[in-house]
Amino acid sequence: MRRHPFVIAALGLIALFVGLHLGGGRESVGVLSGTVVGGPWRMGLGIVYTLAWFGAVLVAPVLLLAGLADGVLGRVRRVRH
Secondary structure, eight states: OOOOHHHHHHHHHHHHHHHHHHTTGGGGGGGGGTOOOSOHHHHHHHHHHHHHHHIIIIIHHHHHHHHHHHHHHHHHHHHHO
16 A cells, blocks of 8 residues: 555655654753854754644644545545446
């Protein structure tokens, strides 16, 4: 069974976030409050972690629902014809 591209993208966003979280990205989010510790590398990691969090929390569920809905509708269309 082939997965829908939306589902693959959602799983990729979640995997990216989990990888950054396990890599210690959460400690670098202080850049949002102006308390940068560790220089430009940590600041960049904090920004990437924040974007990955938004992707995992806001974008991934929408992609999952869209992919699942498209898959279900595709099966309904195949059954009717």
